[in-house]
Amino acid sequence: MTTIRDVAKAAGVSVATASRALNGMTNVTRPTRERIEAAARKLDYVPHSGARSLTRQRTDTIGVVLPDLFGEFFSEMIRGIDLVVHAAGKTLLLGNMHGSAVETGQALRTMRGRVDGLLVMPPDSSAETIPDALLRDIPTVLLSAGAENGTIPFVTVDNYAGAKLVTEHLIDCGARRILHLAGPQSNRDAGERERGFRDVLRARLGQDEPLVLPGDFHEEAGREAARRLLHEELEYDAVFAGNDMMAVGLMAELRDAGIEAGRDILVAGFDDIPLARYVTPQLTTAHSDIMRLGSSAARLLLQAMGGEQKGPTDSLVIKPTLAVRGSTCKIDREKRD
Amino acid sequence: MTTIRDVAKAAGVSVATASRALNGMTNVTRPTRERIEAAARKLDYVPHSGARSLTRQRTDTIGVVLPDLFGEFFSEMIRGIDLVVHAAGKTLLLGNMHGSAVETGQALRTMRGRVDGLLVMPPDSSAETIPDALLRDIPTVLLSAGAENGTIPFVTVDNYAGAKLVTEHLIDCGARRILHLAGPQSNRDAGERERGFRDVLRARLGQDEPLVLPGDFHEEAGREAARRLLHEELEYDAVFAGNDMMAVGLMAELRDAGIEAGRDILVAGFDDIPLARYVTPQLTTAHSDIMRLGSSAARLLLQAMGGEQKGPTDSLVIKPTLAVRGSTCKIDREKRD
C-alpha cells in the first residue's frame, strides 16, 4: 500500500510538504502542489485514517453501541443518528453488544481510539456497564436511559407518561379487565411502562393487583401471551403490550383463533414502529418519534464534543402521544395531544 | 487518558513488558504480571485501538458500506453480517453512502486503515465506484452485485429467476393484464427483475410491450402507482412490484379506495421482508433469505481475509423461492420449491 512517503518521494518533496498539499493547506506553491497531487493520483494514494487520527487526536467518528441492530426500532434510531452525524461530516461506527453486560463493556473498550464520541443504549438502561475510563475521556450520551444515571446526559422517551396515556385510553374505551404484557425485567423502559399501567389501574379502577404477564419485547412473547389467554380462558377485554412487536404477535395469534383485535378485544402497544400502521387492524400505540430520539441524541453529543459542557440537565425527555387506531375503540380520537 | 507508558511506569517496568503482560503473553513472571495488571486496573487503562492497529497492521474490524441503513431489508442484512462477524470476534464499522457515487467513494476511502475487509453494496450494483487502490489492498466482497464485476467475489439473489417465478405465478392465477412497478433505473437488481417479468410475459402471453411503471423501491412509489391505476382507470388484473415495500404501499392505497388485493386485483412483491407477512392480505413474494445473504457474504469475506484466494467463481447466487400468500390466488401453493 502506498504511503505518504511514497508520494513525497515520487514528487521529489518532503513528507511534510506532501502532507500539506494533500490536506489543502495554502502554503504550498502551485507547481509543487500539482506535482504532489499528480504523484498521489498516479500511485493511487489513499490516506490511512488510523494513522491520521493518531496524530490528529481525533477520528471524526461517532460510536454507537446498541443492544441489538435488528428490527425497526433500532433501524429508525440509527437513521436518525446517521442523519445528523452525516451532516456533520462524520462517520458512524456501529457496535452491537448482544444484550450482555460483559459484551457491552468489551464493545465499548474497543471504541477507545476509534471514536470521538459515544452514543450508548445500555441493556438495562443504566450507565453502570460503561467503563469509567471511557466516560471520563469520551463525550457520551445515553439513549433511552433514566435520570438516575448521574452525570451523563441522556435522551429518552417518557415511558411512564406514555403508558398512562395508553392505559387511560383503554379504560375510556370501556375496558375494565386489562392485562399488561411486560417487557424484560431488567429493562428500565419496560419497568416505567408497567408502573404507568399500574398507577392508572389503581387510580381509575381501584385495581391494586392487575394481571401482568412477563415478556421480552419480541414478537414471540406476544404470541405466547395470546396462547395463555386462550388456553387458560382468561377473561380480559383489553391488553396493553409493553411494545408494538409483542402487540403485533399477540394480535396475529389471537386472529388465528378467530379473535379480532378492536372487535373482540382491545389491544394497544408502545413505540409506534412503522409496522404498527400496516397490521390489520392498525395498532393503537404510544407514538414516539424514534428517529427524532436518535437525531436529538446525536445533536446533543456533537455539542458536547464541541466543548460545551453537557450534563443530565441537558437531557431530553420526549413525551409520547397517543395514536389511536383500529385495534382499540375510536371514541376519543380527538383526545390526541 | 492513561497510556501504556503510565501503566509501565506505575508498575516499574518497561512498556515492552507492560504490553506483553497486558496481551497475555507467557514470557512474563507471575509477580511482574500481577504488578502490571494491578497498575492497569488502578489507572483504568483502556488500550488505544487506533494505535494498536497501526502497529499490528490489522484492525479486527469489518467495514460495511450500504446505500442506506434504513428499512427491513438492510436491517436483516446487517443482522446476518453481524452474526458471523461477531462470532469471528470482530467489530462492524458501518458506513452509509447515501446513494451517491461520490459519497460512496468518499465513504470507502475513509475505511482505509480502519478495516481489514470490506462488504460493499454499490448503489448501481457495479464495482466501478470502488477506488482501485482499496480493491487491491483490502479484501472485498460485493453484496448484491452482478457477475459482470470482473474479479471481485459477490453474493447476490437471482433476481431474474425470482421475477420469473412471480410472474409465472400471477399468470397461473389467471392474470392476463399484468403491470410491473419497476425499481430504480440504475439499479441492476431492479433491471433483472424487470427483465424476468418481460421475458415471461413474452413467452407465456405473447406480450411484447407490457406496461412498466417507474419506481424507486420506496413505499410512496407504490402508493403513487396505485393512484395512477385508479385515476387513469387502467384495467389491470395484477401488479408485480419490484420489491415488497412498493407492493405494500400499493396495496394500502388501493385498499383505501376499496380495492382489495387478492380479491379485486392480484399483487406480488419481491424480497420477503418480515412486513410481508403482517400486511392484510399477506403478500405473495419472491422469498430471499436476506439474512443468509448477509452472513454468506461475511463468511466469504472472512475466508478471503484468511488468505484464501477468492474470485468471482466463489460468488454465491441465491435462488429465491415463491412464497404464495393471500395477495394472490392460492391455486399452486404446492408449487413452491
Place this chain on the structure above:
DNA sequence: TTGAAAGCGGTACCAA
C-alpha cells in the same frame, strides 16, 4: 524474563 528502540503512517512544530 526484561528493556531499548525501531517503526506503523501521518501531522505539525520549528528552522531554514
Place this chain on the structure above:
DNA sequence: TTGGTACCGCTTTCAA
C-alpha cells in the same frame, strides 16, 4: 514556501 523531525500509543524485534 519548504524540509527535518519529534511525536501520537502501541507492538515487536533484537540484545542483554
